[in-house]
Amino acid sequence: MKRLFRIKGSISGFTLVELMVVVAIIGILSAVAIPNFKKYQAKSKTSEAKINLAGLYMAEVSSYTDYDTYATCLPYLGFSLGTNGKSRYYTVGFNGSQAVPASSPLNSETGDNQCNTSVFKFDAERGIGGAKTSSITGNSKVDSNGQTFIAGAEGYIDDPSKIDEWTIDENKTLKHDQMGY
Secondary structure (H helix, E strand, O other), rough: OOOOOOEEEEOOOOOOHHHHHHHHHHHHHHHHHHHHHHHHHHHHHHHHHHHHHHHHHHHHHHHHHOOOOOOHHHHHHHHOOOOHHOOEEEEEOOOOOOOOOOHHHHHHHHHOOHHHHHEEEOOOOEEOEEEOOOOOOOOEOOOOOOOOEEEEEOOOOOOOOEEEEEEEEEOOOOOEEEEOO
């Protein structure tokens, strides 16, 4: 039979008080770390908006090179966010009140007026607390002569009461208009 190592007549180990102190220290560290982690997680989601707006910028520049005009008609620009819509936190595109003029070279090339009614944004499919964006409410637009544009990205990434807004313009100026975290 094996004998346990004894110190002054008792079995060695941790006391209940020592274990409770360790648990309390871990609890305090968690209470401090979790809010910071949530902020870092929300901030990392903003890279989605930046990447999508950079892609939209490239599509707009290509359109301008071909047609000497910017446009809001995303499919004719060749801009798409793919089929992975379940992972998008941001709605990307232009304000719905802004349509491409019927005289736009994009409309005349296709032989129809679809750019006035076609896709001008891609909706978010995810959000926080069930809140997800489906519109661009900011000042995103293409001016009436097609020489300037402002594209937007909006999404809920941390708090369902705060929307995160980004814009990019024809000069590739990326702005964080409203912080949603």
